[in-house]
Structure formats: C-alpha cells, structure tokens
Amino acid sequence: xxxxxxxxxxxxxxxxxxxxxxxxxxxxxxxxxxxxxxxxxxxxxxxxxxxxxxxxxxxxxxxxxxxxxxxxxxxxxxxxxxxxxxxxxxxxxxxxxxxxxxxxxxxxxxxxxxxxxxxxxxxxxxxxxxxxxxxxxxxxxxxxxxxxxxxxxxxxxxxxxxxxxxxxxxxxxxxxxxxxxxxxxxxxxxxxxxxxxxxxxxxxxxxxxxxxxxxxxxxxxxxxxxxxxxxxxxxxxxxxxxxxxxxxxxxxxxxxxxxxxxxxxxxxxxxxxxxxxxxxxxxxxxxxxxxxxxxxxxxxxxxxxxxxxxxxxxxxxxxxxxxxxxxxxxxxxxxxxxxxxxxxxxxxxxxxxxxxxxxxxxxxxxxxxxxxxxxxxxxxxxxxx
Ligand SMILES: *Cc1c(COP(=O)(O)O)cnc(C)c1O
Numbered sequence: 001x002x003x004x005x006x007x008x009x010x011x012x013x014x015x016x017x018x019x020x021x022x023x024x025x026x027x028x029x030x031x032x033x034x035x036x037x038x039x040x041x042x043x044x045x046x047x048x049x050x051x052x053x054x055x056x057x058x059x060x061x062x063x064x065x066x067x068x069x070x071x072x073x074x075x076x077x078x079x080x081x082x083x084x085x086x087x088x089x090x091x092x093x094x095x096x097x098x099x100x101x102x103x104x105x106x107x108x109x110x111x112x113x114x115x116x117x118x119x120x121x122x123x124x125x126x127x128x129x130x131x132x133x134x135x136x137x138x139x140x141x142x143x144x145x146x147x148x149x150x151x152x153x154x155x156x157x158x159x160x161x162x163x164x165x166x167x168x169x170x171x172x173x174x175x176x177x178x179x180x181x182x183x184x185x186x187x188x189x190x191x192x193x194x195x196x197x198x199x200x201x202x203x204x205x206x207x208x209x210x211x212x213x214x215x216x217x218x219x220x221x222x223x224x225x226x227x228x229x230x231x232x233x234x235x236x237x238x239x240x241x242x243x244x245x246x247x248x249x250x251x252x253x254x255x256x257x258x259x260x261x262x263x264x265x266x267x268x269x270x271x272x273x274x275x276x277x278x279x280x281x282x283x284x285x286x287x288x289x290x291x292x293x294x295x296x297x298x299x300x301x302x303x304x305x306x307x308x309x310x311x312x313x314x315x316x317x318x319x320x321x322x323x324x325x326x327x328x329x330x331x332x333x334x335x336x337x338x339x340x341x342x343x344x345x346x347x348x349x350x351x352x353x354x355x356x357x358x359x360x361x362x363x364x365x366x367x368x369x370x371x372x373x374x375x376x377x378x379x380x381x382x383x384x385x
Contacts, residue, residue, distance in 0.1 A: 007375055018365045022372045029288045029346065030302035032361045034260075034376075036368045038282035039069070040076060042259050045278055047078030050253060053245040056080050058102060058234065060256025062089065063355045065380035066364060067096030069259065074098075081125070083254050084380070087112035092380035094124045102127040102234070104190060104254060106155070106163055108135060110142075112385060117142035120150050127151035129190050131165045136177045136184065143183025151187040152178045153232065156219055158191035158212040167191075167219035172226045179228070188232030191216045192254060197239030198311075202269050209243035216249050238279070239268050262354040264311040284317060284348040285357065286365075287332060289341050298322070298341035300332040302349060308356035314349035324349060359384075 010016040017031035050057040059073045062085040073079035081100030090101045120126040143150045154174045157164035178186040196208035223230040234252040236244035244250040260283035287302035326333040351357040366374035
C-alpha cells in the first residue's frame, strides 16, 4: 500500500496528525486511526462472502470517502466499482482513479448533472438513480451535450420511504422512458432500505428484509411481464446483506460500514442472539486525556467536532473500567470511577456512527503493530454537493 498523495512537507500537528514511520504514541490527537489488519480482514471476509454467494460487490464509498480504501476494496476486497451518494463525491473518486462509480441517489441540480455527464465523457463509467421522468430528460440532455452515455437505474421504494417509485408498473414506465432517451442506458433497479439495517434482533431484521425483497420480486415480475430486461438489481447494506445475497433476485450488494464498523453496527445480533462477529472494529477516534482535576472524571480532547453522536456516544475500545459519557464542542467527559486515567493517557474510541464521523476529518492514520504505516486523505471529505 502506497500513499498516492505526496504528503512530504506537511507539518505534523498542523496539516496532518502523523507521518508514516511514526510510533502510534506520537500521533497527534484527536484523529481517526485505522487498524489496517482489521480493515484488511473485514475486506477479505466480505470478498469471500460475495464470491461464495455469487453476487457482485459495489461497496459504498460514502462511508469512508477514501480513494485509497476504495482501491484496497478492489485489490483485496472483491469490489466491482463503488457507490457514492453525491455527484461531487463521484468526481472526487473518479479524479483519484476509481473509474466505475454508481451515484446511488438522485441528482437534480443542473450543474451537478452536467459535471457527472462530463465525468462519463472523460471515460468513467457513471451510473445514477432516477425516480422521476423529468430527471430522465435532464440527464439525457446532459449526456448528449457531452456526447456520452450515462447508465440509469430506476430507484424503487422498497420500504424505506425515502426516494424511489412504487415497485411494479411505475418502475417499468420509468425504465421505458430511460430506454427511449438518447444518451442513457437502462441498467436495472436499485432497492435499498436503510432503516432496517440497524434493527438489532436478527428475526425482526430478516422479516423487514424479506418484505423489501418481496417488493423487489414483485417489481421484477412487472418487468418480465412487460418484456423489459432488468440486468442489475442493486442494494443491501451491512445489516441486511446476507438476506439480499440469498434472495436470488439481487445481483449486487452495496455494503459500506462493514469496512470500518461502529458502535451502532456492533449492536446488531446474529441468529444466535450474539453480536454479529463477522467484522471487527477497524476505525477508531484516537483521543488523549488532557485534564484530570476532579475525582472520578477525566476530560479528553475529542468532542462533537470530531465525531457524530447521532447514533449515540462512542465506546472506549478494549476497556470496561472507563466510559465516554458526554461530548461538548472540543471535549469529551470520561467517567473514571477508579481514578485510573492520567493526563497524556490515550483511549481508542469506537465512533457511534462511522459515516458522518469520517466526513469531519481530513486524514486517516493507518496503523499496524503500533506503527504508522500510512496516512490517507479523506478524498471526498466535504464533497456533499
Ligand atoms: C448508506 C448506503 C449503503 C451502505 O449501507 P451500510 O449500512 O453503510 O452498509 C448502501 N446503499 C445506499 C443507497 C446507501 O445510502
């Protein structure tokens, strides 16, 4: 693994939290660190799963926003292209050399539609979701303007009630409009249900997934009845992917969080009511104790500006004697009932929710056996247009 972005000349503690070769103890905090062994293990496990299941994997890059990790997902993780959520994110990945990107979302801003078409014209394979006939016209015009072809998937609402048309006839109608539109190619359907990913009980999660899969099946019957071939059915996330893989109707999985994991995904259970153990925590928010002035409490340097707490507070990795109990802008409060922590002590926090946490950082520090092996930029950080 090589850092592709020249990082020489960057000042540790100002531009960047660490440089390759440093000891883990020298990393300036707060910062995100990636346990490279754990990351590679997670990628290999998903690769093995998808290979055995005979399903394609297009990992979601909205989680890590890193071209280096996307490359690793291709090199060892069985990936065929990646997903992202925003046109500017797609552009960041393409510029960094990832040439097959699905924007698993609708894009309606004319500037962003034009930028996407330009990426396709420059040689990337760009796919995009649509759920509105007007958008088909907009995309077709942009593709023609750049003399290129953009792949379009009809997004169906498989129970998430976010974007997407009703499965069945409305989806077929949109597909026909795509087929008729110059510059566009109908690639298939997307059916992703976000909320069910996080259902803790295995049986309940499976029931939700089966409901969603039944809607996909119903939709494919409508396509078959209409004689419209539907080559790709894409969807699935870290909580539901075994169900989509076993469904016989999905052709591609879009899991994202499996690469890093977080507290929230650490709670979901498998059939035996155990925590799902397939994937290890690979992402940590490294923090340092900066003040200990009262018994029972220690203050660390990681607060709200370096993590998202929308899914709950972080946990302290590998320790059950101390707890992260409150976050303010720049500080974290650690409950330390036995007064074990001293200024300068370091803790590895497992973020509550990985995706929005990663977007708050410029760098990932890749660590192995106590050494900084690599430092990766968060390539698409802030690319939310
Ligand atoms: C976020 C997202 C995913 C990935 O979900 P994880 O839970 O992170 O595995 C897949 N597809 C779509 C459309 C998403 O928005």
